[in-house]
Amino acid sequence: MPMYQVRGEVPRKRHTQLWRDGRLLTEEVMGLRGFSGNETILYHLVTPSRIREAAGFEPVRHEEWEPASHVHRHLRTAGAEPWGDPVSGRRVLLWNEDVELSLCVPEREQEHFYRNGEADEVVFVHEGSGTLETILGDLPYVPGDYVVVPRGITHRFRTAGRQRHLVFTSPGLIEIPRRYRNEYGQLLEHAPYGNRDLHPVGELRTHDERGEFRVTVRVRRGLQTYVLDHHPFDVVGWDGYVYPWTFNIADFEPITKRVHMPPPAHQTFEGRNFVICSFCPRKLDWDPQAVPVPYAHSNLESDEVMYYAAGSYAARRGVETGSITVHPSGIAHAPQPGRAEAALGATETDEVAVMCDTFHPLRLSRFASRLDDATYAYSWNPEREAAPAPITDS
Ligand SMILES: [Fe+2]
Secondary structure: OOOOOEEEEEOOOOOOOOOOOOOOOOOEEEEEOOOOOEEEEEEOOOOOOOOEHHHHEEEOOOEEEOOOOOOOOEEOOOOOOOOOOOOEEEEEEEOOOOOEEEEEEOOOOOOOEEEOOOOOEEEEEEEEEEEEEEEEEEEEEOOEEEEEEEEOOOOEEEEEEEEEEEEEEEEOOOOOOOHHEEOOOOEEOOOOOHHEEEEEOOOOOOOOOEEEEEEEEEOOOOOEEEEEEEEEOOOOEEOOOOOEEEEEEEOOOOOOOOOOHHHHHHHEEEEEOOOEEEEEEEOOOOOOOOOOOOOEEEEOOOOEEEEEEEOOOOOOOOOOOOOEEEOOOOOOEEEEEEEHHHHOOOOOOOEEEEEEEEEEEEEHHHHHHHOOOOOHHHOOOOOHHHHOOEEEEE
């Protein structure tokens, strides 16, 4: 997030001495794009390179589902069983080289520490609250938050209550759209959210502790675990532009028009070859001739993934909270028959949904295949729906 922050104690000038209890602290510059991007400078009690043991490396392999048909899909995630912790419990639904979408319904607390060494992560908290404990300080989160965790940030979730997360992971940067920012990074007046809506990491807690601590780092298509002999949160101060923050979907100010507004109006984040959008409760198109549901469309270069979080979505029949529709490129999608007529005259919507459009095709996982409602592809054809025959697709 391009806003300067400082926590704890830092020396008056960068790259100069800082002492604590007779120890010269280790200054770490954690930066993006070599030394040309945003960076944060941290002051450690112990050098961040010190490990006691390089424990195992576990490759991350996604099990692909290659369906027999290229059709629209409806993944019903509402009944997904709890699994793992807030990091190990992430089950990949869809992925390509730019982004990975996972569902996480954890069944237990996170015991050890984690960081993604090579990818940015955004966690949409559909259900649950808690605190993301990080090397830079604590970050409380509540339902509806996007928890933005840049690469390189060691952290651990502390949850309060049942959790349900939709997780985006990208080897590219996940950023505030460029068109929302001025040349200094301040959010512009026409942007659907402002700087006050962004909540950076809070209080820094320095742990000067010896013992055994495990940190798992996602790197090189796998998980490398290190055993440390000191607490990883040993930072006494930091400053810079790279840190975790939250933005709540309820703080997105919808931009509407007299006639239908397409998804770029709902854009919340931009990534490398993908976008994340927020569909929020809003007034609908007010032209007397408006059709207040989306027109049929073929985004010839996009796969569209929509996660339905709350409310009712007028254009889609059969979706429920936790549903994910996957509308791939190459074929058109549209409101189901009767939805456009039913929507005429509607003045507002209460829908809450998170969308991810990718500019390269997504692959489906075997986990996604278990959630797939195979009748969805025929939901635009009432005659075909009336005499359903199972789609043989495995
Ligand atoms: Fe669409």
